[in-house]
Structure formats: C-alpha cells, structure tokens
Amino acid sequence: MDKQYNPHEIEGRIYKKWLDGKYFHAEIDKDKAPFTISIAPPNITSRLHIGHAFENTLSDIIIRFKRMQGYAAMWLPGTDHASIATEVKIVEAMADEGITKEGIGREAFLKRGWEWYNTYGSAIVEQLQRMGFSCDWDRLRFTMDDGLNRAVNEFFIRLYEKGYIYRGEKLCNWCSTCETTISDAEVMHNEQETLLYHIKYPIKELPGEFIQFATTRPETILADTAVAVNPDDPRFAALIGMYVTVPFVNREIPIIADDYVSMEFGTGVVKITPGHDHNDFEVGTRHNLPQINILNDDGTLNQICGVYEGKTVKAARELVLSDLETSGLFVKAEKIQNSIGTHDRCKDIVEPRLKTQWFVAMKKLAEPALDAYKTGKLRIIPERFGKVYSHWLEGIHDWCISRQLWWGHRIPAWFCACGEISVARDLTAENAKCAKCGSTNLKQEEDVLDTWFSSALWPFSTLGWPDKTPELEYFYPTQTMNMGRDILFFWGVRMMFSAIEMTGELPFKDLIFHGLVRDKDGNKMSKSAGNGIDPLEMLEQYGTDALRLALITGNAPGEDFRFRDEKITSCRNFTNKLWNAARFLQSKASTATDNTDSTDLTDTDKWLISSCNNLIKDVTKLLEEYDLGLAAAKVFDFIWDEFCDWGIEMAKPRFAENNNAAAVLTSVFLDLLRLLHPFMPFITEEIFGYLQNSEKTIMLSNWPVYKAENSHADAEREIINLKDTVTAIRSARAEKNVPPSRKVGLYIVGDNDGVRGLYERNSGWLASMAGASDVVVTGNKSGVPDNSLSLIVPGAVVYIPISDLVDTEQEITRLEKEKARLAGEVARCESKLANKGFTDKARPELVAAEQTKLTEYKDMLSKVAEELAGYVN
RNA sequence: GGGAGCAUAGCUCAGUUGGGAGAGCGCCAGCUCGACAAGCUGGAUGUCGUUGGUUCAAGUCCAACUGUUCCCACCA
Numbered sequence: 001m002d003k004q005y006n007p008h009e010i011e012g013r014i015y016k017k018w019l020d021g022k023y024f025h026a027e028i029d030k031d032k033a034p035f036t037i038s039i040a041p042p043n044i045t046s047r048l049h050i051g052h053a054f055e056n057t058l059s060d061i062i063i064r065f066k067r068m069q070g071y072a073a074m075w076l077p078g079t080d081h082a083s084i085a086t087e088v089k090i091v092e093a094m095a096d097e098g099i100t101k102e103g104i105g106r107e108a109f110l111k112r113g114w115e116w117y118n119t120y121g122s123a124i125v126e127q128l129q130r131m132g133f134s135c136d137w138d139r140l141r142f143t144m145d146d147g148l149n150r151a152v153n154e155f156f157i158r159l160y161e162k163g164y165i166y167r168g169e170k171l172c173n174w175c176s177t178c179e180t181t182i183s184d185a186e187v188m189h190n191e192q193e194t195l196l197y198h199i200k201y202p203i204k205e206l207p208g209e210f211i212q213f214a215t216t217r218p219e220t221i222l223a224d225t226a227v228a229v230n231p232d233d234p235r236f237a238a239l240i241g242m243y244v245t246v247p248f249v250n251r252e253i254p255i256i257a258d259d260y261v262s263m264e265f266g267t268g269v270v271k272i273t274p275g276h277d278h279n280d281f282e283v284g285t286r287h288n289l290p291q292i293n294i295l296n297d298d299g300t301l302n303q304i305c306g307v308y309e310g311k312t313v314k315a316a317r318e319l320v321l322s323d324l325e326t327s328g329l330f331v332k333a334e335k336i337q338n339s340i341g342t343h344d345r346c347k348d349i350v351e352p353r354l355k356t357q358w359f360v361a362m363k364k365l366a367e368p369a370l371d372a373y374k375t376g377k378l379r380i381i382p383e384r385f386g387k388v389y390s391h392w393l394e395g396i397h398d399w400c401i402s403r404q405l406w407w408g409h410r411i412p413a414w415f416c417a418c419g420e421i422s423v424a425r426d427l428t429a430e431n432a433k434c435a436k437c438g439s440t441n442l443k444q445e446e447d448v449l450d451t452w453f454s455s456a457l458w459p460f461s462t463l464g465w466p467d468k469t470p471e472l473e474y475f476y477p478t479q480t481m482n483m484g485r486d487i488l489f490f491w492g493v494r495m496m497f498s499a500i501e502m503t504g505e506l507p508f509k510d511l512i513f514h515g516l517v518r519d520k521d522g523n524k525m526s527k528s529a530g531n532g533i534d535p536l537e538m539l540e541q542y543g544t545d546a547l548r549l550a551l552i553t554g555n556a557p558g559e560d561f562r563f564r565d566e567k568i569t570s571c572r573n574f575t576n577k578l579w580n581a582a583r584f585l586q587s588k589a590s591t592a593t594d595n596t597d598s599t600d601l602t603d604t605d606k607w608l609i610s611s612c613n614n615l616i617k618d619v620t621k622l623l624e625e626y627d628l629g630l631a632a633a634k635v636f637d638f639i640w641d642e643f644c645d646w647g648i649e650m651a652k653p654r655f656a657e658n659n660n661a662a663a664v665l666t667s668v669f670l671d672l673l674r675l676l677h678p679f680m681p682f683i684t685e686e687i688f689g690y691l692q693n694s695e696k697t698i699m700l701s702n703w704p705v706y707k708a709e710n711s712h713a714d715a716e717r718e719i720i721n722l723k724d725t726v727t728a729i730r731s732a733r734a735e736k737n738v739p740p741s742r743k744v745g746l747y748i749v750g751d752n753d754g755v756r757g758l759y760e761r762n763s764g765w766l767a768s769m770a771g772a773s774d775v776v777v778t779g780n781k782s783g784v785p786d787n788s789l790s791l792i793v794p795g796a797v798v799y800i801p802i803s804d805l806v807d808t809e810q811e812i813t814r815l816e817k818e819k820a821r822l823a824g825e826v827a828r829c830e831s832k833l834a835n836k837g838f839t840d841k842a843r844p845e846l847v848a849a850e851q852t853k854l855t856e857y858k859d860m861l862s863k864v865a866e867e868l869a870g871y872v873n
Numbered sequence: 874g875g876g877a878g879c880a881u882a883g884c885u886c887a888g889u890u891g892g893g894a895g896a897g898c899g900c901c902a903g904c905u906c907g908a909c910a911a912g913c914u915g916g917a918u919g920u921c922g923u924u925g926g927u928u929c930a931a932g933u934c935c936a937a938c939u940g941u942u943c944c945c946a947c948c949a
Contacts, residue, residue, distance in 0.1 A: 004911075189946085196949080215949060228949095262948070270949050279947040338949090352947095384877065388944070391876075395946085485944090515878095520885085522942090554887055554896075559878080560942085564885060566898045573911040584908030622889080633887070633896080644909085652907060727915095734915040740906050771906075828893085837929020838892090846892055 001586060001690060005579035007543030011682045015129060018685075023699050024134045026067075026074035028474045035071035036478035037063050038459045038508075039135065040491070041143065043082035044120040045089050048127045050517050050525065050563060051484065053535035054551045058482045058514060058628060060133045061552070064678035065623050066479075067134070068703035074475055076462050077128065077135035079121050081113075081144040083408035083451035088178060088345055090116055090407065106406050113407045117142065127536065132544050132681045134699070139471075141462040143454040144409070151461035152409045152454045153425070155502060160413075160423045164361050165401070167413075167421070171274075171281045172355040172400055173341065176299025176313075177348040180404040181357055183450060184397055185489045187350050189339040196338075198267065198331035199324060201227065201244035204252060211236070211244055211255065212331055214266035216338055217276075218324070219316040222249055222305050223292040226272040228283060231257035233268055247327055248320070249306060258283050275354050293354045297404075313351065358402040358411060358447070362497075366393045369497040372506055378496070381512045381626055382558040385485060392489055399494075401450045408448030415443050456494040459507035466502075480626070481508040485515060485558065512626055515560035517551075522562055533563060545680035546572040552679065553636060555629045574636060575683050578676075581644050582687040585669055588662040589691070591655055603722075603761060604650045605664045606715030611642060612668045617706040619675050632679045639672055646723060653768040666691060671704040718758050721794035722766065725759075728791050729770040729798060736789065736805050743773035747784040750777065750796035759796065772800075790867050792818065792860045797867070808871060815868045822861040829854035 018024060026034075037059050042052055059075060067073035090112050091101055101109050121142065128135060141148060159165045172181040197218050200210035213227055224246050229236035236255070243252045253272075260283050261270050274284025274291040284291060294305050301308045301316050308316045324330035341350040370393045372378040373386055380386040402411060414422040416434035422442065432442040457465070459481070463472040477499075483492055492511060499507035518524060519531040526532060538547045550568035555561045601609070615638050622631035647665060654661040670691060677684040677698050688698035695701050729746070738744065746767065750756045756777050759766065763775040776783065787803035789811065832838055832850055839847055 001908095003909080005909095213949075217949090260948085266949060273949095277947080277949080279949075282947080339946090388877075391945075489945095554885085556887070559886095562885065564898085566885075569911080570897055573909095576911050577909060580909035580912085582908080587908075618889090625889085627889070630887080630889070637896080645913085648908075655907080731915060734903070737903080740904065740914085768906090832893095832929090835929050839929085841929060842892065850892095 001579070001583045003580075003583075005543070005576050005683060007545065007575070007682065008540075010686050011130075011132070011544055014682050014685050015132065018134070018697070018699060019137070021697065023697060024075075024136050025138050026072045026136055026475075028470055029072045032070065032072040034475050034479075035063070035066040035073045036475040037075045037480055037482070038462060038478050039075065039077045040481070040483050040487075041078040041080040041141075041455070041458060042124050043080050043085055044117050044124065045082050045085045046120065046527075047123055048535060050533040050535050050538070050551075052127075053131055053538075053547065054517050055482055055484065055514060056128065056131065056133055057548045057551050058512070059480075060131075060548075060681075061628050061678040062480060062482075062623070062626070064134055064681065064699065065703065067699065068674065068677070068701065070702070072474075074139070075133070075135045076139050076141070076475075077125070077133075077137060078141035078143070078458075078462060079117075079124055080455060081117065081142065081408060081451065083405055083448060084178060084180065084182070084403060085345055085451070086113065086116060087405050087407040101406065109406050117144075130536065130539060130544065132548070134681070139462070143451075143458070147464065148454060148457070148461050149409060151457050151465055152449065153412045154466045155453070155457055155498065156412055156449070157423055157425060158502065159360060164365060165358060166361065167356065167358050169354055169356045170359070170400075171276075171278055171352050172357055173343075173350045174295070174297075174353045174355065175343040175346060175348060175350055176295070176297065177346045178343065178405075179297050181355055181400055181402065182343060182350065183400050183452075186344050187341040188344050189341055191337055192340050193335055194338045194340070195333045196266065196336045197321065197333050199271075200329050200331055201246065202329075203239065203255075204243040204245060206242070210329075211239060211269055212267045213269035213271050215271055216336075217317070219301070219308070219313055219320050220273045220276045220294070221246055221271060221320065222301070222308065223273045223275045223294045224251070224253055224271045225274060225284060225289040225292060226253050226256045226287065228256050228258045228261050228270045228272050229268060230261040230263045231259065233261075233263045235268060247329055248308075248323065249304070256283075256287050256289075258286065276352055278352055281352075291354055295351060295353050299351070313349075357400050358413075358445075360399040360401055362396045362398050365497045365501055366396045368500045369393055369493065372496065372500065377509075378506055379510045381510060385488065385511075385513045385558065388488060389493065393493060399450070401453050402445075402447040403450055404446075405448050408451060409454055410448050411445040413445040415445065417441065452490050452494055455491055456498040457502070459495060460499060460503050476503070476507075477505045478508045480510040480512055482512050482514060485513040488513065510626070513558050515555070515558055518560055518562050520562055520564045538568060542568050542572040543575060543682075545683045546575050548681075549574065549632060549636070549679055552629050553632045557627060557629070574640065575680065577640060577644060578680075578683060579687070581639070581648065581669065582690060584648060585662070585666050586690055588655060589666070591658075591662045601660070601664070602654075603715045603718050603758070604647075604765065605660070606712035607719035608643070608647045608664060608668050609710050610712040610716050612638070612671055613706055613710040616671065616675065616704045620703070620706070623678070628679075635672065635675050635679070639676070643669065643672060646719075649769060650765045653765045673698060674701060674704050721758065722762055725793040725796075725798065726766065726769045728793050729772075729800065732789055732791055732800065733771065736802060738771075738802055738805060740771050743771060744800050744802050745785075746770060746772040746775045747788065747799040747801070748775065748777045748796050749779070749781055749784065749799070751779060752795070755795035790815075792822075792863055792867075794856070795859075797863050812868065812871050815864055815871065819861065819864045819868060822857055822864060825857045826854065826861055829857060 040055060042048055063073045063075040173187050175182055194216050196214050196216055198212055198214050199218060200212040203209045203211055211227060227244060239255050240257045242255050244255060245252055260279060272280045272283050272289060274281045274289050275293045294301050296302045299313060301311050303309050308319060311319060321330060342348060343350050370390055373380065373390055380389060412423060414427055414432045416437060416439050418434060418437040420434050420436035422435055433440050434442060459478050460472060460476055463469060463476050465472055495507045499505060523531060535547065546568055549571040615634060619631045619634055651661040651665055673684045673688055685698050748759045750759060759777045767775045784799045785801035787806055788799035788801045789806050791798045829850055
C-alpha cells in the first residue's frame with residue numbers, strides 16, 4: 001500500500017469490479033424484502049452539477065445501507081427529456097447555426113432532440129458512475145422511451161375517460177419568447193419597482209367629466225371591457241351603469257360595481273381587462289363581459305389594436321403613453337413595488353392571455369393525496385415540508401398540461417373537421433377514424449404535454465406500468481424519494497396524486513427533501529453567475545469519497561448549505577488518515593491471532609469493542625431516520641478520535657507481546673469500514689480487500705449489528721479514566737516544557753485496590769502514551785521522589801519526578817487554582833443535590849451520577865489540599 | 874397579505890426525547906514519539922440574536938421583538 005491514498009487509479013478499477021460482479025443489480029427475491037428508490041431523473045439539458053451529486057449521494061447512502069442490511073435494494077436510474085428546458089437549449093444551439101425550428105420542421109427538430117439525448121444522456125450516466133452510485137443500470141430508463149411513452153398515453157387516456165382532462169379557453173400564462181403556455185408553478189414572481197400610471201377615461205353621459213384609474217400595464221387598455229368601482233364607494237355610486245370610452249379603439253365600456261375593487265388602493269377605480277389579467281377574468285365572468293385578446297403568439301400586438309398592431313408590448317406601452325399624454329388623458333405616474341411574473345426557464349415576462357388549452361381538473365384528484373399525508377401514510381422529512389405540501393394541495397388550481405412545443409410527448413388527441421375530438425388507445429395517422437362522422441382525415445393535436453406529466457408517473461412507469469409486470473408487483477411501491485425542496489409542487493405532489501389514481505398506492509413511503517447547495521458566499525449556484533461547481537473537477541482533485549463525505553457531513557436535513565473548499569480538504573485528509581490506519585494494521589497482520597472472543601481481552605480491547613458496538617447502534621438508528629449527516633459525522637469522529645488516536649496508540653506497546661491486540665483492532669476496523677462504506681464506497685472497498693480475504697466485496701457484506709454481549713460498560717469507564725490521566729500528564733509535560741524525548745518516571749498513588757489494579761494492568765501503554773520510563777503503582781507515597789510534579793487524576797495521584805524542571809512557586813499556583821476549581825465543583829454538586837426539585841424530579845441516573853461526581857471531587861480536593869500543604873511547609 | 878427556515882467560537886456550521894457549550898478551518902506554542910506533516914500534542918476564543926415565560930434545570934419548549942433568507946398569494 002502506498003503512503004498516500006491515491007483515489008484515481010482505484011476508483012475506476014473498483015467500480016468496474018462492482019459492475020462486473022452485478023452487485024448493483026437487484027433480482028426479484030421472495031426471501032428478501034424489497035427496498036426501492038427511484039432516482040429523481042436528471043434533465044438531459046446539460047451535464048450534472050453539484051446539486052445532483054448531493055442529491056444522489058443521499059440516495060446512494062441509503063440504498064447501500066439497505067443492501068448491506070439484507071434488503072433486495074434496487075435503485076432505479078434514468079433521465080428526463082425535460083421538454084421545455086431541452087427545447088429551449090436546442091433552439092439556442094440552432095440559432096448559433098442560423099437555423100430555426102420552423103425552418104427545419106418538426107421531424108428534423110425531433111431528430112436533433114434525440115441527438116441531444118444521446119450526447120447528454122450518456123454523459124449523465126457516466127457522471128453518475130464516476131460518483132460511485134450503485135444504480136441498477138440494467139433498469140435504466142428515459143422518460144421518452146417506448147415503455148414510458150405508452151404509460152404517458154395510458155395516463156392521459158384514463159384521465160380523459162374519467163373526465164379529469166378537459167380542453168377549454170382559459171386565461172393562461174403565456175411566454176412569448178418560448179411561444180408556449182406554462183403552468184402556474186413555472187411562473188416566478190419577483191417584487192420590482194415599477195411605475196403605476198394614472199389615466200382617465202371620458203364619461204359618455206357626463207361630457208367633460210372623467211373617471212380616473214391606475215394601471216401598471218397601460219397598453220392593455222386596448223383590451224379593456226369595463227371599469228369597476230367598489231359598490232360601497234360613495235364617490236362613484238352615481239356613476240355605476242354609465243359608460244366610458246376607451247381611447248384609440250373607441251370602445252364604449254360600462255362602469256360596473258364589484259367587491260374586488262379596493263377603495264383604498266390607487267384611485268379606487270380599476271380597469272377591467274378579462275383577456276389579460278387573472279382577477280379581471282373573474283370579474284369579467286361575474287359580469288358577463290367580453291374577453292378581448294390583443295396579443296399575437298410572438299408577443300406583439302394583434303390586429304385589434306389598430307395603429308399599435310405589430311408593436312411589441314414594450315414599444316406599445318411607450319406609444320400608448322405618449323398618445324394618452326397628447327390626448328390629455330394621462331394624469332401622472334408614480335413608483336410602486338409590484339410583483340412581476342416571469343418564466344422560470346427563460347426569465348422573460350409572462351403575460352396572461354386567453355388560449356385554448358388542455359387542463360387537468362385537480363380538485364378531486366388532490367383529495368387522496370392530501371389524505372395520504374394527513375393520515376400519516378406518507379411520511380415527509382423534514383416534517384415542516386408537510387405543511388407546505390398540504391397547503392398547496394388545499395388551494396390547488398387546475399393544471400394546464402398542453403405546451404406549444406415539439407420536444408416531448410405529443411398529446412394523443414385527434415381532431416376531425418366535424419369538430420369531434422377522438423382520444424383512444426392505439427390511434428395512429430393510419431387507423432384514426434372519427435367516431436362521429438366516420439371521417440378518416442383526422443389530425444393529431446400539435447401540442448406536447450408538460451414535462452412533469454411524464455415525471456409524475458416515474459416511480460411506476462419505470463417498472464412496466466400499465467402492464468402488471470413482476471417488477472411492478474415486487475419493487476413497487478418504492479420506499480424513499482429524495483428530492484430538492486424546490487420541486488415539491490412540480491413533482492412531489494404530482495407523483496402522489498397520479499400514483500394514487502393510477503395504481504391505488506402511494507408511489508413512495510418516505511419523501512425526503514434536501515436543501516440547495518450554495519456557493520461559499522451563500523449565493524445560489526447558476527451557470528449565468530459562473531459560480532457553479534463541477535463535481536467532476538472536485539472528484540478529480542480530491543477523490544470521489546472525499547467529495548461525497550464533504551457533501552453530507554455537518555449538514556442538517558432539509559437545510560441549504562454552503563460548499564467550501566476547506567471542507568472537502570478536511571474530508572480528503574480523512575481518506576488519507578483512514579488509508580494509513582489500514583496500512584498500519586496491514587503491517588501488523590502477521591501478529592494478529594484469530595482470537596477476538598477469548599476471555600483474555602484486556603480493558604483496552606473491551607473498551608474498543610464496546611464503544612464500537614455502541615457506535616453501530618447509534619449510526620444504524622441515525623441512518624434509519626435518514627439523518628445521514630449526523631451518522632457520517634459519528635463514524636468520522638470515532639475513526640479519527642477514538643480508533644486512531646486511542647485505539648491504535650494504546651495497542652502499540654502491546655505488539656511486542658504475543659496477544660490479540662492486532663486481531664481486535666482489525667476486527668473492529670472491519671466493522672468501522674462497513675459503517676463507513678455507504679458514505680465512502682471506494683476507499684472502504686479497497687481497504688477491505690487488503691485486510692481480509694474471505695469476502696469478495698464489502699458492498700455485499702453484512703451490516704454490523706449491535707451485540708449486547710459486547711457491551712463492557714466497566715471497561716469503557718475505566719479507559720475513559722485512563723484517557724483523562726494520559727491527557728493530564730501530557731498537558732503537564734507540555735506546560736513544563738518536558739520534551740517527548742525525555743522519559744520520566746510515573747509514580748501512581750491510588751488508595752483503593754480497584755484503581756491500583758486499573759493502572760497496573762495498563763501500565764505498559766500508560767508509560768508509552770505518557771512518555772514514561774517506568775510506572776510504579778503504590779498504595780502510599782513512600783518511594784516517590786521529592787519535589788515531583790503531582791497531578792490529580794481520576795481516582796489517584798500521579799507524581800512525575802522532574803524536580804529539576806519544577807518551579808515550586810508555579811506549582812503552588814497551579815495547585816491553588818486546582819483547589820479552587822475543585823472546591824467550586826464540590827459546591828456546585830452539593831447545591832445541586834441539596835435541591836429537592838432535582839433529586840425528586842430528575843432522572844435517577846442523573847442524580848446518581850451527580851453523587852458519584854461529588855464523592856470524586858471531594859476525594860480529589862483533599863488530595864490537592866494535602867499536596868499544597870506539602871509545598872507550603 | 875399568508876406561511877416557513879435561519880440567528881451558537883474569527884469563518885462555515887453541528888448540537889438526536891430539556892440535565893455541566895462542540896467540530897472543521899483559521900490562530901498561538903511545541904513535536905521526524907513503531908500508519909499518517911493531508912500528521913501528532915497542548916493552548917486561546919462563546920452574556921448560544923434581544924426580552925419575557927414554563928421548569929429544580931432552557932442553546933434546546935412557549936410568546937413577543939429584531940435581523941436575515943425563502944416559499945405561497947390575483948391586489949390594479
């Protein structure tokens with residue numbers, strides 16, 4: 001083994017070994033319980049970023065843990081076609097070549113989509129493999145492969161047949177850059193400072209009089225079909241029912257009364273534009289107002305707008321304002337804070353407008369999804385996201401699922417000239433026939449489905465649904481789902497209701513949300529900001545295991561966290577530490593006996609076995625609760641602080657003798673490797689190979705279980721005392737500047753047999769750890785050299801004969817300080833025990849512990865006092 | 874307008890049913906002590922945002938406040 005851990009050569013070789021051994025592949029096995037995770041399929045828009053690395057590291061930890069526990073653990077991988085996101089990318093790429101979508105036509109465009117998939121889909125798979133993820137690659141799926149296409153059609157048709165899917169003209173969110181509708185969830189609202197323009201319309205019945213209102217979008221006056229006031233507003237009561245004239249289009253529109261209008265805001269008058277505003281649409285519906293659309297698909301104004309036709313919204317706004325000013329109808333402009341809707345993909349302003357689209361009626365579908373959470377069948381982790389989940393479902397709106405795009409699942413609906421729409425299984429251009437008029441000249445809907453329509457089926461469509469496959473039977477429902485908290489509405493909710501409706505079961509039992517990875521300054525990572533971190537770069541520099549560990553330790557579930565280089569460096573250092581511990585053990589392998597169960601275990605052996613045993617219990621529990629960051633930190637700390645700093649160091653003096661020190665260390669270390677394996681798969685696998693030769697792979701070895709018979713609480717307590725003793729001696733040596741090369745003698749005076757036995761049994765390593773030439777354990781002070789440095793340690797007093805270095809005055813000061821500290825402790829313990837509230841109400845073991853401490857402190861205090869008296873005299 | 878998170882050492886953050894404040898990095902001092910200088914040993918640094926409340930006991934539970942981040946919502 002090399003002196004430094006070098007991940008590069010190792011990782012590729014190990015991953016190949018796993019693949020070749022088919023270790024990732026889970027067969028249907030009736031003797032095992034299934035444990036399934038579906039990947040959150042990455043979009044094929046680009047290569048993976050650090051957020052993907054993080055999310056999938058979580059899944060990999062869970063699936064590796066469960067696999068070792070003996071489940072038929074299956075992690076199903078795949079990618080998502082990401083309809084609009086990918087289409088935007090392809091269009092951009094084509095623009096660089098000077099071609100357009102329309103220019104090349106649908107078929108050629110789709111060909112480019114598949115090329116895109118071939119490039120990025122495989123790049124993503126490669127990246128996932130570099131991260132060491134143990135996905136069942138034989139089951140790799142894509143949201144647009146044949147099976148999933150069939151599932152999508154089936155889903156659409158079943159919803160349509162049940163009347164959940166309908167087609168209608170409604171106010172939709174329109175992105176004129178992408179020229180498509182988008183769902184409410186895709187609209188981002190940003191507070192911005194905008195201008196609120198005050199405008200007045202002449203009142204027809206009262207020549208020379210005007211009614212004044214305010215708007216942030218003056219160009220939409222061209223689509224106004226009323227102005228509204230509050231019915232209780234005395235200022236305008238007389239005007240209700242009169243008419244005003246919209247300038248430029250000379251449309252006469254009524255003044256109506258509606259509760260929606262707030263008397264306080266603006267002028268107390270609102271222009272009503274049902275064709276371009278969600279609120280106005282509802283007001284318009286209540287008052288039977290006409291709905292006028294003034295926009296073309298590309299965002300310019302249409303023929304209704306007269307002289308403004310062909311102008312962009314922005315240009316039209318300027319023009320309308322200046323024309324209003326000219327006509328004397330413009331009053332003033334004021335600055336206000338207003339929220340503007342933008343498209344989450346292209347960041348352009350979204351305009352509400354009328355469009356005929358396909359919708360899913362959500363109200364009834366949402367109910368069982370809500371129920372699943374409220375009855376506790378669905379577990380949401382962390383819990384607080386449950387509130388967000390149910391709140392959204394309670395106020396859910398219908399889902400606009402049609403998109404005016406090409407890359408995606410084309411809607412399986414066929415139009416006939418007679419007006420009939422056919423939606424049925426297996427309709428193709430060849431066999432389509434109108435059910436009403438018998439015409440065979442049907443045209444398929446041009447639109448494709450929202451990308452989340454297919455994602456919603458992911459946990460079961462990937463297992464063969466709608467067919468009743470054995471895989472679906474066995475692996476479904478899945479167990480846990482890891483997802484970013486930012487896609488709860490897009491995906492989490494939609495999988496839930498789709499699965500319940502289609503399969504009658506929840507798609508997963510535990511829904512786990514993780515936070516976002518931010519840069520070192522706390523900003524969101526994004527391509528445009530240029531602060532994104534490429535996981536491949538990180539793992540090339542530090543190794544995959546270090547990256548994985550850095551992503552999860554010290555992060556609380558569901559919280560965002562910053563990614564900093566220092567953290568990954570310390571994790572890289574840890575891999576080296578682990579590597580060298582293994583190197584050391586390997587060098588001692590020849591001295592190892594097979595005997596780790598025998599009764600001649602020393603205190604240190606018992607301590608190590610027992611504390612590792614406790615670690616197993618803690619880590620297993622944390623992993624079962626999905627508290628991965630804490631679990632990783634526990635293993636990390638134990639290996640470094642306990643196993644290496646104490647376990648190995650305490651064993652060193654024992655190697656010369658014929659004993660089982662090496663065997664115990666190795667046996668414990670193998671368990672530690674198993675605990676660490678889900679987090680750091682490569683290095684643990686490599687070391688596992690060096691340290692034993694009975695098992696082929698750590699991946700499929702058994703997860704360690706807590707063994708009651710390995711609990712040695714007494715030994716643990718004793719070693720804790722010894723560790724304190726060593727620390728005290730080292731600290732004293734440092735304080736006195738005694739170089740490590742200078743050996744000293746230790747005279748330990750303990751006044752009871754148990755304590756003397758403890759120090760006698762462990763005098764070998766105690767001497768070694770403390771840098772002593774010899775250790776003398778006695779029952780009294782006779783034989784201890786004069787002017788030795790004395791230390792109070794648990795249960796005893798240690799004298800170090802370094803008299804030539806001891807400054808008597810310093811020593812007196814130190815003892816006085818120690819005396820004061822101990823006196824304080826005694827007082828604190830006494831007052832605590834004198835408190836009836838504590839003794840009566842606190843847990844009994846706490847009270848007992850406090851009493852023990854009091855005795856110990858009193859004991860130590862009297863020894864300090866005695867020492868001090870010696871110096872003073 | 875509604876809701877949620879966060880506030881702990883110089884920095885980044887942990888802190889699991891309430892029971893004597895922790896890690897990593899940084900800083901100071903010293904170390905080639907049987908693997909590891911990507912290491913070892915020792916050390917300094919905290920009114921746990923503020924104010925109240927519950928409790929024998931609060932970083933932890935409750936309330937209010939301040940700062941900050943985010944989500945939802947149709948306010949022209």
